[in-house]
Amino acid sequence: METKQAVRHFKNPILLLIAIILIIMRCAVPPVYAEESSGKIKTLADFKGKTISMLSGTTFDVHLEDNEIIKGDVKILHQNTDVDSIASVLSGKSDAMIGDMPVAEIIVAEHDELMIFPEVIREDNYGFGFRKGSPLVEPFNEAMGRLRSEGLDEEMKSKWMGKDESVKKLIPQDWEGKNGTLEYWVNTGTPPMSYLGPEGTPVGYAIDYVLHVAREMDYRVKITECAFDGLIPALQGGKADLAGRSMSITEERLKKIDFSDPFYSGGSVLVVLKKNVDESLLRTEETVQDEENGDGGFLSSVYNSFYRTFIQEERWRVFLTGLLNTLLITFSSMLFGCVLGFLLYFLCRKTGKKVQGVVDTITGIITGIPAVVLLMVLFYIIFGKSNISGIIVSIIAFTLTFGISVYSMLKTGTGAVDQGQTEGSYALGFSDNEAFFLIILPQALMHILPIFKGELVSLLKATAVVGYIAVQDLTRAGDMVRNRTFDAFFSLISVAIIYYVIGRILGWLINNVQKLVDPATRSKDTILKGVESDD
Amino acid sequence: MIKVVNISKKYENDLEPIHNLNAVINKGDVIAVIGPSGTGKSTFLRCLNMLDPPTEGDIYFQDEKITEKGYDLIKLRKRVGMVFQSFNLFNHMTVIENIMLPQMRLLKKDRKEAYKRGMGLLEQVGLTDFYLQYPGQLSGGQKQRVAIARAMAMDPEVLLLDEPTSALDPTMVDEVNVVIKDLASSGITILIVTHDMAFARDISSRIFYMDEGIIYEEGTPEEIFENPKKDKTLQFVKKLFVLEEEILSRDYDFEVLVKKIYKQMTQAKSIGNIWHNSVLLLDELINNVLFVLLEDPLHIHLRMECKKDSIVLNVEYGGTELDLKSLLMEKAKSPVGTEKQDDWLPVSARIINSYAEDMTYTRQEGELRNRIRIIVSESAKKGRRTFASRRA
Numbered sequence: 001m002e003t004k005q006a007v008r009h010f011k012n013p014i015l016l017l018i019a020i021i022l023i024i025m026r027c028a029v030p031p032v033y034a035e036e037s038s039g040k041i042k043t044l045a046d047f048k049g050k051t052i053s054m055l056s057g058t059t060f061d062v063h064l065e066d067n068e069i070i071k072g073d074v075k076i077l078h079q080n081t082d083v084d085s086i087a088s089v090l091s092g093k094s095d096a097m098i099g100d101m102p103v104a105e106i107i108v109a110e111h112d113e114l115m116i117f118p119e120v121i122r123e124d125n126y127g128f129g130f131r132k133g134s135p136l137v138e139p140f141n142e143a144m145g146r147l148r149s150e151g152l153d154e155e156m157k158s159k160w161m162g163k164d165e166s167v168k169k170l171i172p173q174d175w176e177g178k179n180g181t182l183e184y185w186v187n188t189g190t191p192p193m194s195y196l197g198p199e200g201t202p203v204g205y206a207i208d209y210v211l212h213v214a215r216e217m218d219y220r221v222k223i224t225e226c227a228f229d230g231l232i233p234a235l236q237g238g239k240a241d242l243a244g245r246s247m248s249i250t251e252e253r254l255k256k257i258d259f260s261d262p263f264y265s266g267g268s269v270l271v272v273l274k275k276n277v278d279e280s281l282l283r284t285e286e287t288v289q290d291e292e293n294g295d296g297g298f299l300s301s302v303y304n305s306f307y308r309t310f311i312q313e314e315r316w317r318v319f320l321t322g323l324l325n326t327l328l329i330t331f332s333s334m335l336f337g338c339v340l341g342f343l344l345y346f347l348c349r350k351t352g353k354k355v356q357g358v359v360d361t362i363t364g365i366i367t368g369i370p371a372v373v374l375l376m377v378l379f380y381i382i383f384g385k386s387n388i389s390g391i392i393v394s395i396i397a398f399t400l401t402f403g404i405s406v407y408s409m410l411k412t413g414t415g416a417v418d419q420g421q422t423e424g425s426y427a428l429g430f431s432d433n434e435a436f437f438l439i440i441l442p443q444a445l446m447h448i449l450p451i452f453k454g455e456l457v458s459l460l461k462a463t464a465v466v467g468y469i470a471v472q473d474l475t476r477a478g479d480m481v482r483n484r485t486f487d488a489f490f491s492l493i494s495v496a497i498i499y500y501v502i503g504r505i506l507g508w509l510i511n512n513v514q515k516l517v518d519p520a521t522r523s524k525d526t527i528l529k530g531v532e533s534d535d
Numbered sequence: 536m537i538k539v540v541n542i543s544k545k546y547e548n549d550l551e552p553i554h555n556l557n558a559v560i561n562k563g564d565v566i567a568v569i570g571p572s573g574t575g576k577s578t579f580l581r582c583l584n585m586l587d588p589p590t591e592g593d594i595y596f597q598d599e600k601i602t603e604k605g606y607d608l609i610k611l612r613k614r615v616g617m618v619f620q621s622f623n624l625f626n627h628m629t630v631i632e633n634i635m636l637p638q639m640r641l642l643k644k645d646r647k648e649a650y651k652r653g654m655g656l657l658e659q660v661g662l663t664d665f666y667l668q669y670p671g672q673l674s675g676g677q678k679q680r681v682a683i684a685r686a687m688a689m690d691p692e693v694l695l696l697d698e699p700t701s702a703l704d705p706t707m708v709d710e711v712n713v714v715i716k717d718l719a720s721s722g723i724t725i726l727i728v729t730h731d732m733a734f735a736r737d738i739s740s741r742i743f744y745m746d747e748g749i750i751y752e753e754g755t756p757e758e759i760f761e762n763p764k765k766d767k768t769l770q771f772v773k774k775l776f777v778l779e780e781e782i783l784s785r786d787y788d789f790e791v792l793v794k795k796i797y798k799q800m801t802q803a804k805s806i807g808n809i810w811h812n813s814v815l816l817l818d819e820l821i822n823n824v825l826f827v828l829l830e831d832p833l834h835i836h837l838r839m840e841c842k843k844d845s846i847v848l849n850v851e852y853g854g855t856e857l858d859l860k861s862l863l864m865e866k867a868k869s870p871v872g873t874e875k876q877d878d879w880l881p882v883s884a885r886i887i888n889s890y891a892e893d894m895t896y897t898r899q900e901g902e903l904r905n906r907i908r909i910i911v912s913e914s915a916k917k918g919r920r921t922f923a924s925r926r927a
């Protein structure tokens with residue numbers, strides 16, 4: 001009996017899915033070491049020919065090229081976040097990850113099996129990025145210079161790089177800001193420079209630094225969280241006045257943007273698995289730890305991940321905000337998309353083939369552009385100068401794409417209704433509109449709704465790219481939390497489950513709508529309402 | 536009531552099914568539009584309610600020029616009902632809703648009124664029990680009856696029927712034809728495009744024979760079917776009533792011939808039983824007489840001609856002189872019950888004799904072919920007893 005019941009449980013697809021995911025996590029969470037490299041790493045030269053992960057959009061590849069010993073003789077894996085790089089090293093997909101010193105420090109503190117390789121790839125300076133020719137650079141540098149001479153660097157280092165978590169708070173913006181507001185765009189995910197604080201807002205060394213300088217200049221600061229790849233476009237497009245948290249000052253970047261004076265000097269270092277390096281490099285008290293440290297097994301490790309991902313610092317709020325934004329964008333785009341689709345369809349229906357040709361060309365162009373590109377073009381180019389929120393731009397972009405699918409669904413759906421239905425309506429004396437709304441559309445809906453269901457779920461999933469324009473949606477929320485917990489898998493899988501569940505709910509809703517509008521489901525009483533009372 | 540002046544219809548692909556067509560339709564006319572395929576019969580009908588507006592020429596409905604630009608076509612179509620070959624019932628509505636919706640939307644009747652009228656019409660077409668079914672649940676014949684009821688619910692002044700039974704299974708043709716016949720006798724003006732000649736002849740007061748893009752010849756059913764004046768009409772009508780067949784082998788499949796005969800019958804069955812009698816007669820004549828008496832090589836030529844109340848069979852066969860008429864007459868005279876085993880000739884002769892009204896045998900001097908002409912008519916029924924005794 002018990003097994004039967006268990007089987008019945010697994011008929012519920014969600015339970016089954018969760019079970020599968022837990023099994024995957026069981027396999028995935030403990031690092032899977034790739035083949036043991038024959039020789040252990042002793043010097044920098046041993047990294048030649050190895051695979052190294054780096055954050056895409058950064059300049060670490062240039063550093064590796066410039067390095068006297070390595071001279072670029074490595075395979076580079078581009079990763080979207082540092083967490084992905086860590087996961088890559090842990091799983092053996094890459095032999096090391098390259099990162100900035102402050103980031104590396106935090107990473108090895110979180111992961112006992114990792115260490116910073118002693119030889120540095122390149123000394124490095126961080127600056128804040130400004131739009132090319134920005135008049136703000138000079139006053140910013142002046143103010144920063146004054147503060148540094150008063151000992152700001154020491155104060156910040158002791159505050160943000162120390163052990164005491166309680167002091168790690170941004171200074172409150174309690175000054176007037178006579179000179180206006182600075183738009184400061186920053187990516188999170190690299191403690192201590194910039195990361196998601198307990199309230200789910202960005203905090204960190206670099207942000208606090210900007211606030212101090214802004215106070216000195218008497219500007220208020222508006223902080224916007226954005227993916228790293230979006231920072232330079234945001235400066236160029238005029239969305240941001242300054243940007244960055246640990247952006248290295250490089251020749252290449254100087255062609256596109258201006259930099260402030262460096263505010264922090266660090267360096268690029270490699271993070272590697274301890275077990276892969278020669279023991280002489282390990283500090284005496286450190287030995288390679290065993291994989292299993294036996295602290296409670298599988299369930300408690302899942303609980304720990306759950307606690308860190310959702311409960312600690314009330315991170316569920318980040319997910320909730322993300323979820324609400326995702327839903328807002330999805331539903332608004334669906335509604336406006338339907339309106340747009342109908343308008344396009346009617347435009348074509350009422351006018352001749354010429355208009356239809358124009359509409360088909362435009363829709364063809366928009367359909368041909370990937371959603372991310374469309375989104376970025378809208379945000380940085382078309383609405384680049386206007387102060388329009390990312391959510392609105394996202395809704396506009398997805399209204400366009402969804403509107404076009406509604407348009408083609410209508411074309412296909414009405415095309416599937418026999419031409420005779422239209423002829424029959426006209427012959428009785430129905431007008432064009434009556435024929436469409438009373439006869440054609442109700443029948444076409446039966447063809448359209450099943451496709452609509454699929455398209456809507458696709459729309460939901462497609463909105464996952466809005467993080468590119470600084471909208472904090474569900475996917476971005478997952479990334480932000482992931483960057484904070486350095487737990488590579490749990491938040492990803494949580495996000496996947498949430499998307500899946502919403503997708504199911506949407507499907508269920510559309511199924512019900514279909515049942516509601518299906519004429520064959522009406523009862524006799526509905527059909528004969530008000531006709532048989534005198535029988 | 537309707538006057539059609541010099542209309543032409545040219546499609547984008549340069550096809551011109553109608554060219555300079557003229558016609559006058561009077562109130563109360565029941566007009567059957569007949570003619571070979573592709574001669575614009577349906578197009579003509581669809582011009583009349585402007586579903587396919589003519590590209591040239593004018594149509595007047597009750598002295599209003601409906602081909603005028605900006606004429607209120609909705610007003611026109613409410614007064615001109617149409618029944619399609621493909622029914623075109625609204626699939627997402629029940630039968631009663633199909634009939635109610637146009638009344639409510641277009642005639643502004645309230646639900647109760649529309650329902651009452653709808654149920655009344657369903658009773659007329661014998662489908663009251665089906666009022667809550669969806670079109671998908673009905674047979675073709677039922678669908679077409681609903682379509683007719685729906686068109687009639689609008690109280691049209693003219694009813695256009697575009698091949699109403701062509702898409703139907705033969706077994707369902709009659710149920711629809713009965714309904715249409717009912718309408719025809721009710722006094723409403725009707726135009727019906729049909730390939731069912733017997734039906735056309737049966738119900739219509741006028742026939743439009745269409746060919747060459749115009750109404751090539753028109754007249755009463757008698758004029759068109761009995762005495763067509765023009766060449767093409769004559770050929771068309773002749774084809775309807777004449778069947779020719781060559782029989783060259785004893786393996787000939789008689790069933791094929793029977794099928795051909797019955798197909799012809801559906802077009803011109805105004806003379807009921809005779810077809811059946813002819814088939815029985817032919818069965819005996821070919822299988823039991825000619826196949827037995829003739830020597831190889833076989834060459835039998837058969838020509839059946841359908842007259843108003845008789846069928847004329849012309850049978851030609853080769854070989855030496857063989858006066859079938861005398862032979863059959865003589866054999867038929869031999870008393871019943873004296874047949875020898877393996878000699879069915881007397882029986883066959885009696886059957887043929889009983890169905891044949893008249894028989895003539897000819898063989899021209901110097902010709903190698905025999906000819907026998909047999910007339911079969913309804914009244915010839917005397918052979919039934921003999922036929923039955925043979926089976927016993």
